[in-house]
Amino acid sequence: xxxxxxxxxxxxxxxxxxxxxxxxxxxxxxxxxxxxxxxxxxxxxxxxxxxxxxxxxxxxxxxxxxxxxxxxxxxxxxxxxxxxxxxxxxxxxxxxxxxxxxxxxxxxxxxxxxxxxxxxxxxxxxxxxxxxxxxxxxxxxxxxxxxxxxxxxxxxxxxxxxxxxxxxxxxxxxxxxxxxxxxxxxxxxxxxxxxxxxxxxxxxxxxxxxxxxxxxxxxxxxxxxxxxxxxxxxxxxxxxxxxxxxxxxxxxxxxxxxxxxxxxxxxxxxxxxxxxxxxxxxxxxxxxxxxxxxxxxxxxxxxxxxxxxxxxxxxxxxxxxxxxxxxxxxxxxxxxxxxxxxxxxxxxxxxxxxxxxxxxxxxxxxxxxxxxxxxxxxxxxxxxxxxxxxxxxxxxxxxxxxxxxxxxxxxxxxxxxxxxxxxxxxxxxxxxxxxxxxxxxxxxxxxxxxxxxxxxxxxxxx
Amino acid sequence: xxxxxxxxxxxxxxxxxxxxxxxxxxxxxxxxxxxxxxxxxxxxxxxxxxxxxxxxxxxxxxxxxxxxxxxxxxxxxxxxxxxxxxxxxxxxxxxxxxxxxxxxxxxxxxxxxxxxxxxxxxxxxxxxxxxxxxxxxxxxxxxxxxxxxxxxxxxxxxxxxxxxxxxxxxxxxxxx
Numbered sequence: 001x002x003x004x005x006x007x008x009x010x011x012x013x014x015x016x017x018x019x020x021x022x023x024x025x026x027x028x029x030x031x032x033x034x035x036x037x038x039x040x041x042x043x044x045x046x047x048x049x050x051x052x053x054x055x056x057x058x059x060x061x062x063x064x065x066x067x068x069x070x071x072x073x074x075x076x077x078x079x080x081x082x083x084x085x086x087x088x089x090x091x092x093x094x095x096x097x098x099x100x101x102x103x104x105x106x107x108x109x110x111x112x113x114x115x116x117x118x119x120x121x122x123x124x125x126x127x128x129x130x131x132x133x134x135x136x137x138x139x140x141x142x143x144x145x146x147x148x149x150x151x152x153x154x155x156x157x158x159x160x161x162x163x164x165x166x167x168x169x170x171x172x173x174x175x176x177x178x179x180x181x182x183x184x185x186x187x188x189x190x191x192x193x194x195x196x197x198x199x200x201x202x203x204x205x206x207x208x209x210x211x212x213x214x215x216x217x218x219x220x221x222x223x224x225x226x227x228x229x230x231x232x233x234x235x236x237x238x239x240x241x242x243x244x245x246x247x248x249x250x251x252x253x254x255x256x257x258x259x260x261x262x263x264x265x266x267x268x269x270x271x272x273x274x275x276x277x278x279x280x281x282x283x284x285x286x287x288x289x290x291x292x293x294x295x296x297x298x299x300x301x302x303x304x305x306x307x308x309x310x311x312x313x314x315x316x317x318x319x320x321x322x323x324x325x326x327x328x329x330x331x332x333x334x335x336x337x338x339x340x341x342x343x344x345x346x347x348x349x350x351x352x353x354x355x356x357x358x359x360x361x362x363x364x365x366x367x368x369x370x371x372x373x374x375x376x377x378x379x380x381x382x383x384x385x386x387x388x389x390x391x392x393x394x395x396x397x398x399x400x401x402x403x404x405x406x407x408x409x410x411x412x413x414x415x416x417x418x419x420x421x422x423x424x425x426x427x428x429x430x431x432x433x434x435x436x437x438x439x440x441x442x443x444x445x446x447x448x449x450x451x452x453x454x455x456x457x458x459x460x461x462x
Numbered sequence: 463x464x465x466x467x468x469x470x471x472x473x474x475x476x477x478x479x480x481x482x483x484x485x486x487x488x489x490x491x492x493x494x495x496x497x498x499x500x501x502x503x504x505x506x507x508x509x510x511x512x513x514x515x516x517x518x519x520x521x522x523x524x525x526x527x528x529x530x531x532x533x534x535x536x537x538x539x540x541x542x543x544x545x546x547x548x549x550x551x552x553x554x555x556x557x558x559x560x561x562x563x564x565x566x567x568x569x570x571x572x573x574x575x576x577x578x579x580x581x582x583x584x585x586x587x588x589x590x591x592x593x594x595x596x597x598x599x600x601x602x603x604x605x606x607x608x609x610x611x612x613x614x615x616x617x618x619x620x621x622x623x624x625x626x627x628x629x630x631x632x633x634x635x636x637x638x
Binding site for chain 2: 152157161164182190202207211213214215217218225
């Protein structure tokens, strides 16, 4: 057991025992779902199904149903893809990077943040798949021996790098998440009274028994997977940024993209974690485990990554002038003053100004304010991708090709639909899965629990 | 005398660790420990060796690295060299910069999945496997030491005496 400084705020409030932790996390799963859950689930499902309907219409009719034109061949589709992948980054950052840094506050939020990652990457993966138009030949992106002769995918292309990056990221996150879930499923299995639930959790828990040797392996696997996932998470969004950075479009062709995209991804991901957890802690009465200190830590991450993003915007702007390349200079001038100025303005306000408010301790410890900012940041980060993609494309090298993009109802429907599907998955997760990492929380109870920290022999024994 | 397995239950990880230390110092061999979360420092006491899964992950990673390198060399250099924007494609080394992202991703893919699969197989934790913990409470808040009489030459009565000193809350004996 590790000791920590007495002045450090406890991570688990109240006088909890190991059994209390099990009770607090398992009760929402075992009890009947509250009415609110059914209402939210119903709304999310309807919106999600509407999105599925739009996708089916798209597949049946063709990509022409999107508001694309000869100049703007990439629009909402790729914007949404990058937005969702970005949101996914927070989960891995919390569970992998913070594990390597031995940040114990991650333990209250890693499980649901990872779930968020996986669902967000599902949503992201949907966009490149449906934009193929012919979904059923999607497997052509893999280097599979085929009847077309020596026809291989192009390994020089960043789009193919993306295929490998996203699929590796999704599958490794899924495995990392599930390996942590196994012992917690075992806890639910051993408590379950209803035969169906017992059977289900028994299958899900893989017969986990908690032997010393198994825990020894468990810790090694968690550590190595964290070590692998850390460079992975940085590489994924770098590769996503290569989709743009390796092309010769003014506004995209910049070396600053990889770090700037990764920071933006973490920024938006943490905002989404805040949005979800602030509701979840209340709805599932987990206030003792996810409290103001956790929110404050996350707000600090938002502030830091938001500042990196802000610096990147300004650097980009400066370099476009300093480079002396007139196309590049025009692209940025057009961003700020052209027909899409309102999107640029939204991006700047939401992403550069709003995180700076977190310098105030009062604001970053206010839950209501945090919730508000988390929504603002997510809107801002969607606009960031929209600005980068749209303003760079809509002014072609030839002024005769200049154009505007207006989203079609299908564009909007697919996007809104993915939000619905995302919440459908997340609500199912919150209903049937242990939303806190039980085994990890228990292991920090004696080191960071309030009642233990306040007891007189906390600093004597051990 | 029938061989017995004794399950000694504690309600605190610290007490279990001290108890295990005491028993081991008296020469008792402890077969296993069951706990709801990893008890740090129990492994050397009861003689659980550190896992070698990390080495396996490294080997899987190297396998992925090799496969990706060999594969991309074959696809892009040997079988059908493509001239894309005049990028050099005569040798693997000429084109290596384009291959780095996928080489990295594939290395991670193989290392992570190889390790996870090995972990599940070694643990014998697979979908549908029956639970082996002696008491359902060991996944909640109880901690159990497993001692087998077959491992210990000491008389059972004497063993009971020793266990009594460790502050357990329940004891359970089963003939095997």
